[in-house]
Amino acid sequence: MIESNVIHPSAVIDPAARLGADVSVGPFSVIGAEVQIGDGTMIGPHVVIQGPTRIGRDNRIFQFASVGADPQDKKFHGERSELVIGNANTIREFVTINRGTGDGGGTTHIGDDNWIMAYAHIAHDCLVGSHTIFSNNATLAGHVEIGDYAILSGFAGVHQFCRIGEHAFVGMGCLINGDVPPFVIVANEYGRPRGINAEGLKRRGFTPERIAAIKRAYKTLYKSGLQLSEARDALARAAADEPDVRRMLDFIERGQRALVR
Numbered sequence: 001m002i003e004s005n006v007i008h009p010s011a012v013i014d015p016a017a018r019l020g021a022d023v024s025v026g027p028f029s030v031i032g033a034e035v036q037i038g039d040g041t042m043i044g045p046h047v048v049i050q051g052p053t054r055i056g057r058d059n060r061i062f063q064f065a066s067v068g069a070d071p072q073d074k075k076f077h078g079e080r081s082e083l084v085i086g087n088a089n090t091i092r093e094f095v096t097i098n099r100g101t102g103d104g105g106g107t108t109h110i111g112d113d114n115w116i117m118a119y120a121h122i123a124h125d126c127l128v129g130s131h132t133i134f135s136n137n138a139t140l141a142g143h144v145e146i147g148d149y150a151i152l153s154g155f156a157g158v159h160q161f162c163r164i165g166e167h168a169f170v171g172m173g174c175l176i177n178g179d180v181p182p183f184v185i186v187a188n189e190y191g192r193p194r195g196i197n198a199e200g201l202k203r204r205g206f207t208p209e210r211i212a213a214i215k216r217a218y219k220t221l222y223k224s225g226l227q228l229s230e231a232r233d234a235l236a237r238a239a240a241d242e243p244d245v246r247r248m249l250d251f252i253e254r255g256q257r258a259l260v261r
Contacts, residue, residue: 008045020057035068038087052080053099056087056112064094071098071108071124073142079106086112086130093118100125104143111148129166138170147182147251149204151197165251167204169197178260181221181248183214191260193222213242221248221259228259 006024007013013025016033023037026045034051037043041055044063049055053068061067068083070076079102091097095116100107104125111130116122120134123141129148138152141159146152147166158164158176165182174191183201187194196218201211220226220234232252239246252259 017051026063032068050099052082053085054082055085056089058088059085059091060089061091062093062095065091066094066096067091069096069098071101071142073101073104073124075103076101076124081106081108081124083108083110085110088113089116090114091116092120095120095122097122098124101142123160135172149200151200162257163251163255166247167197167200169200176260178258179251179255180260182251183244183248184218184260186260193218193260210242210244213238214244214248217242217245217248222261 002019002021004022005019008025008027010027011025011029013031014033017031017035019037020039022040025043028045029043029047032050035049036054038055038057040058042060044061046064047061048066050068081100081102083097083099084107089110098108101124108122108124108126110128113130114128114132116134117136119137121139122128125143126140128146131149132146133151135152135154137155139157143161144158145163147164149167150164152170153172155173156170162176163179164170165180167183168180169185170176170191171187173189174186175189176191180186183196185194185197186192196214198211217235217238221231224231226234235245235249239249
């Protein structure tokens with residue numbers, strides 16, 4: 001054990017776990033075998049971390065979180081799978097994050113600087129980018145992909161195998177059963193498109209010209225009356241000069257599920 005670590009005497013840490021420098025572990029927390037925790041990470045009281053799990057540096061994991069437990073999937077039969085969490089994430093009370101499955105690629109992955117609020121759930125084989133926000137009780141089913149800077153409001157739920165694009169915004173209580181393109185706001189019970197996340201883009205330094213190009217792409221996709229194949233052709237023409245439109249088009253072309261419409 002590294003001398004700079006602060007480990008409460010009631011914490012239970014498996015000898016096979018590896019903790020970096022300046023790690024703190026609160027009372028009654030349990031850290032299992034094959035868990036790696038990076039420098040400067042804070043583990044609160046009553047946290048359970050099971051392995052194989054790799055956690056980067058400067059994370060904060062609050063009380064009663066369950067990190068790295070077996071996936072909630074009947075097809076899982078104990079095969080080796082893992083959870084990988086990056087740096088500087090905040091994981092609040094009662095959050096649950098499961099490891100991957102053998103059939104789903106084997107890994108649940110979370111990037112850097114994510115803000116995951118109380119009672120959120122991230123299921124097996126999800127791929128979460130960086131700088132996202134999960135409000136209270138936001139829930140991901142298995143195999144979901146979340147792009148960088150996406151925001152899920154409280155009680156939002158995402159069906160398995162769906163994707164939420166970068167900078168997208170999912171409104172409170174939305175049930176998402178299709179792909180949400182980058183930059184798009186969805187609201188209403190079943191996640192209907194409601195424009196682009198213009199305010200979020202301004203806060204992240206997007207110029208008025210970039211935002212205008214994204215807005216035109218949104219209108220092409222959702223307001224023009226074009227069939228999806230026709231809208232994709234129109235977006236392809238615009239994408240030649242607009243990198244953000246190209247990102248929207250690339251997202252659409254990689255999809256296996258229908259877009260929210």
